[in-house]
Amino acid sequence: MLWVVVIPVISAASLLMLVRRRKKKNFIASFAGKHVLITGGSKGIGLSISKKLLQEGAFVTLVSRSGSNLEEAKTSLVKELHCGSDQILTKVRKTNISLPPFPPPV
8 A cells, every 4th residue: 555655756756856857958059050031120129139140150131121221230230240241131022012991980
């Protein structure tokens, strides 16, 4: 009867020790040499992400709807991070979506 209690306790303790010892692995250890596509990369979070990735040695492609903002972002990144302009590609994405008008309020 004692084994009914002892075996589950020992099993739970050994399982707990295994879970604690297991280290979490990063999804991607390093972005060095990787090519990353960033939409909305001319401002805000996209620009911050591109800075971080360029510091790690990644190649980035920035996509934006505004060509002027995109060129400003590229020149600021090259000046600030002293990276080569060949590490940064830019693409202006024009949207040709026409949405129907909203129905009148009821």
